[in-house]
Amino acid sequence: MHCYVIEGDDGRMLVDTGLALPALETLLRSELDGPVERILITHFHPDHVWGGEVARDVTGAHIFQGRLDYEQCERVWGSRDWPERIAAWFRTHGTPTEVADQVLEQARAALPLIRFARDPEPLQDGDVVDGWEVLELPGHADGHLGFFRDGVLAAGDHLLPDITPAVGLYPDSRPDPLGAYLDSLERTIGLEPRLALPSHGEPIEDPIGRAYEILEHHRRRLARTVEALEAEPQTAYRLSFQLFPADLDPPQRRFAVAETLSHVERLVQEGQARHQGSDGSVTYTAA
Numbered sequence: 536m537h538c539y540v541i542e543g544d545d546g547r548m549l550v551d552t553g554l555a556l557p558a559l560e561t562l563l564r565s566e567l568d569g570p571v572e573r574i575l576i577t578h579f580h581p582d583h584v585w586g587g588e589v590a591r592d593v594t595g596a597h598i599f600q601g602r603l604d605y606e607q608c609e610r611v612w613g614s615r616d617w618p619e620r621i622a623a624w625f626r627t628h629g630t631p632t633e634v635a636d637q638v639l640e641q642a643r644a645a646l647p648l649i650r651f652a653r654d655p656e657p658l659q660d661g662d663v664v665d666g667w668e669v670l671e672l673p674g675h676a677d678g679h680l681g682f683f684r685d686g687v688l689a690a691g692d693h694l695l696p697d698i699t700p701a702v703g704l705y706p707d708s709r710p711d712p713l714g715a716y717l718d719s720l721e722r723t724i725g726l727e728p729r730l731a732l733p734s735h736g737e738p739i740e741d742p743i744g745r746a747y748e749i750l751e752h753h754r755r756r757l758a759r760t761v762e763a764l765e766a767e768p769q770t771a772y773r774l775s776f777q778l779f780p781a782d783l784d785p786p787q788r789r790f791a792v793a794e795t796l797s798h799v800e801r802l803v804q805e806g807q808a809r810h811q812g813s814d815g816s817v818t819y820t821a822a
């Protein structure tokens with residue numbers, strides 16, 4: 536996981552904050568060899584936002600976060616029933632109780648680690664922070680932001696070099712996150728960035744080429760999802776075994792089900808799949 540220090544018009548800015556691990560404060564004190572004026576958050580996932588309070592204490596800087604992203608941050612991390620909600624969502628999509636229970640247990644174990652900085656300065660698309668343009672690039676997270684200046688995109692998890700960013704459908708997320716992500720990739724191509732700074736892996740020297748590769752990956756996976764659909768209703772849990780390996784552990788299966796859902800809901804939008812049921816049990820058929 537990388538945090539970046541970028542130059543603004545009147546001072547340096549830290550992009551993302553890492554997990555709030557015991558070593559974070561020492562790390563920030565030793566690595567930040569000068570003042571930081573602002574802290575920018577790309578999205579609310581743990582490795583980007585949980586270190587926010589520590590980073591704010593060490594630097595004294597204000598935190599800036601997307602308006603929508605902070606709403607989701609509060610909704611997901613701000614209440615203690617997150618493990619129960621994620622487990623219920625997992626069961627709704629056909630996951631056997633014993634697998635959902637393991638996810639519940641692991642999520643409960645992580646509760647004491649959850650933290651985020653309250654009341655950040657809100658950002659939205661089109662804002663400019665210290666010379667950097669704020670871009671909403673939804674997909675990997677609904678309110679994911681990128682920061683763009685002089686052809687350089689601080690990309691968070693929107694564009695990654697070695698793995699395809701996860702795009703999942705979760706409780707409380709937008710109804711068609713993959714559709715939003717494909718649009719964000721097209722938008723990225725249109726910006727013609729010459730360099731992208733991802734949160735994982737090395738800087739991306741050909742962001743346009745990488746965006747095309749990821750578009751192609753999702754086109755292939757959508758085609759496989761169409762093939763997996765039948766006249767007989769199937770849950771996303773069952774469909775995920777046709778799109779992902781069979782031997783995933785419960786947390787990995789959770790990601791596989793969320794990814795399967797984002798693909799099959801895209802197909803619903805395209806008229807190639809049908810969605811049945813609501814609370815309690817959801818299934819899909821070929822259209």
Ligand SMILES: [Zn+2]
Binds near residue numbers: 578580675692
């Ligand atoms: Zn992320």
